[in-house]
Amino acid sequence: MxxxxxxxxxxxxxxxxxxxxxxxxxxxxxxxxxxxxxxxxxxxxxxxxxxxxxxxxxxxxxxxxxxEHERAYWVQVDGTITEQAIQQLQQGVEINIDGKMYKTKPCTARLLGNDLSVPERNPPVRFRKEIPAPWIELILREGKNRQVRKMTAKAGFPTLRLIRQRIVxxxxxxxxxxxxxxxxxxxxxxxxxxx
Missing domain, CATH: 3.30.70.580 (Pseudouridine synthase I, catalytic domain, N-terminal subdomain)
Structure with missing residues (x-):
């Protein structure tokens, strides 16, 4: 069955x-x-x-x-992410996959804000009062190894926390x-x- x-x-x-x-x-x-x-x-x-x-x-x-099918991720990033970085993520960035450079496919990226209702994590993400940690949403139609983390790092805003929120x-x-x-x-x- x-x-x-x-x-x-x-x-x-x-x-x-x-x-x-x-x-x-x-x-x-x-x-x-x-x-x-x-x-x-x-x-x-x-x-x-x-x-x-x-x-x-x-x-x-x-x-x-x-x-190809949609996967939506909620990503908490390190620092106040810029509109330029959001656009860069949407258009695709070059990341290293198994030693080869790969340009990610265009995707949807948008700012969700600082206060997202998500379950507590244990241990929690390290809190730093001076450095914001906003959430963004990335909707991808591909799934390379550690792709989301590599994408946000390439855009200059490393991932602090990553939650897959939706599949189709x-x-x-x-x-x-x-x-x-x-x-x-x-x-x-x-x-x-x-x-």
Whole structure:
């Protein structure tokens, strides 16, 4: 039977069920059938929306770059980000992927402000009174290794905190780190625009 889960992956958790060097994994938070795996990944130091399933067709559609789909990230950056940096992110920046320079595809980038309602993180981002840490939203249609962090660093505003908020029409909503919701196949496929 095909199963579909959405989870809020906590900070400092590997996007897999087997441990490496004693790091926390999805198995420490989520109990699913043994044949269910994460579709794609979120970095150990990133948090937010992840889809778990045993549906190989869905997995293929979401991971194959030919089927571009939107992923929205809320990114807390170091310093007062400029309109010029936002435009630079939108137009695409050159980042290093596996030793080769790669220009990111055009994306949507916008300032969300300083006070975003997000779950507390443990440990929290280091607070510095003199240096603002605003949030921006980046909506990408590609997913290179550590792409968001590399993009904001290239624009001059390193990432402090990164939360994947949405994949196509599936959103975190009011989910908290460690939460899991099971979806029907029909709902999962509809929200992911696969039907």
């Amino acid at each position: 095909k199963r579909y889960f959405i989870i809020y992956k906590p900070y400092l958790v590997l996007s897999q069920f087997t441990s490496q060097q004693g790091q926390q994994t999805l198995a420490d938070f989520f109990h699913v059938p043994k044949d269910v795996y994460a579709v794609g990944r979120l970095d150990y130091d990133s948090e937010g929306l992840l889809i778990l399933t045993n549906d190989s067709a869905l997995n293929h559609r979401l991971l194959n770059p030919a089927f 029409h599936i959103e975190l909503g009011t989910m908290q780190p460690g939460d899991m919701i099971e979806l029907s196949k029909k709902t999962a496929y509809k929200k992911l625009e696969l039907i």
